[in-house]
Amino acid sequence: MNGPAIAVTGLGMLTPAGIGVEATWEGVLDGKPTAATSAQLAGLPVDFCCSLPPLDAADVLGRRTAHRLDRSSQLAVIAAKEALRNAGLDPDTWDGARVGVVIGCGVGASHTWETQGRRLQEFGPRRVSPLLLPMIGPSTPAGEVALACGAQGPSLATGTACASGATAIVIARDLLTSGQCDVVIAGGTEACNTPLIVTGLAQLGALSVRCDDPASASRPFDQARDGFVLGEAAAILILERAKDAVTRGHRPRALLAGCGSTTDAYHPTTPHPEGRGIKQAMLTALTDAGMSGSDIGYVNAHGTSTRLNDAVEAHTLRAVLPHGPQVTSTKGVLGHSLGATGAVEAALTVLSIQHSLIPPTANLTTPDPDIDLNLVTKTAVRQRVAAALSNSFGFGGHNVVLAFRTS
Structure with missing residues (x-):
């Protein structure tokens, strides 16, 4: 790669294996599947998914902030804050104009889309939230992370389907090598374990149909595999030029x-x-x-x-x-x-x-x-x-x- 070495200096994760990097890592090393029947998918041809452990977003973010965010944005903000702590960076002390945000999302705010759509059909337009549009925009997770962290540099959303989170990391690398940013908060978020999205994927034939044994349904490279299991998650990587991380006394976890x-x-x-x-x-x-x-x-x-x-x-x-x-x-x-x-x-x-x-x-x-x-x-x-x-x-x-x- 031409240009400066790029370091990963912080991580934040919320996954079905656990809330936080350590819990997720332990769960993945343990190898125990997280797929389980979901009450909100009851009655559908595929009624299971991989969901996060119980998470009170209002307790983490504050009631008002959590209320105005779709679940996908909630997860992105929580993961970003963990990643910054992990990287030893304090938004109160940095030059926000030199900090960028790139967040990928493949589907977007399906919880809000479906909830507000039902309200319109059942109760009429007056019951639709005035926050609907700010909640569902594809750029909302990136914008909300920037708002929460005081990042005033480029704030971008990537949408390359199931590669969106990885694409965000590529763009973050480019922002650092070009000199536009000194720090980039990059990653992906998705929270679409909802009836409409699950039904659409099932109709496409993409999902496993092992409703009798959800835990064994996701079986990559196995002879008996029959489709994927939908999950929700967010992961954020803090990327910096390696020399900058070393200068501030922080050892990189790895280099991109x-x-x-x-x-x-x-x-x-x-x-x-x-x-x-x-x-x-x-x-x-x-x-x-x-x-x-x-x-x-x-x-x-x-x-x-x-x-x-x-x-x-x-x-x-x-x-x-x-x-x-x-x-x-x-x-x-x-x-x-x-x-x-x-x-x-x-x-x-x-x-x-x-x-x-x-x-x-x-x-x-x-x-x-x-x-x-x-x-x-x-x-x-x-x-x-x-x-x-x-x-x-x-x-x-x-x-x-x-x-x-x-x-």
Whole structure:
């Protein structure tokens, strides 16, 4: 990568495995699936998902702030505040004009859309909240994070479907290397475990239908996989130029070494059958990082638990990384949080590098015989990870690969 080294100096996460980075990391290492039947999905063909543990947003953010935010924005703000604490940064002391925010979201404010839509139909227009438009805008999570943190630099929203959170990290890197910002708060958020979104995904045939055993439904790369499980999450990474972090006395968790972004231009929802866009994104990330494939010791795969996506990704991984690095998908535990998942998995990849631990792929009991990967199963593997890739792919053919290395 041309330009200054970019450091990850802070992390914030809320996922179905736990509230906060430590709780999430412990849950992912434990490998226990979080999918469960959901009361709000009762009566639907797919009535389960991966939900956050109980969270009182009003207690964390204050009642008035929580009231005016959709759940997706609530999660983004809470994760951002944890990430800033983790990075040792105080918004009261920085130059806000030099701080940027980039937040990805794939679907957006579905809780607010559905709730307010029902109010209109059942009670008429007077019962629709005057806050509706400020709550549902695609840029709202980024704007609210900027407001909460006093970030007055560029504030952007990325929308590349399930790669949105990873795209946000790519844009953040560019803001730092161009000199526009000194700190960027970047990541993704998604909270759409709602009846309409679940129904739409089920109608598309994308979701697992194991309603009798939700915990075993998300099974990336397994022979018996039958679709993904929808999840909700938010993850924020604090990115800075490495030299700036060192100057202020903060040791980076890892370095963002390279990025690769491509588009399949093949089909609205189906990946290219030969994985051409995925392959090019991986190769671009490696070139950008100044690495060869043999440098990669671990891949946090997109691994959705769908028949075609897992097969295409596995074939491409084998072609680009024939030496067989360790591969895992954390969606077996967390489900698929759409626009947030790229940021969640980037954060988990950073943690793997920092702690020399690779999480297992939950529910991977019978690996697909057509998938030839060095898959981590059952228990976490302790292994030094000098360099790793985090893969994110989305509807519309969006492909983003992030390369991380030790600091």
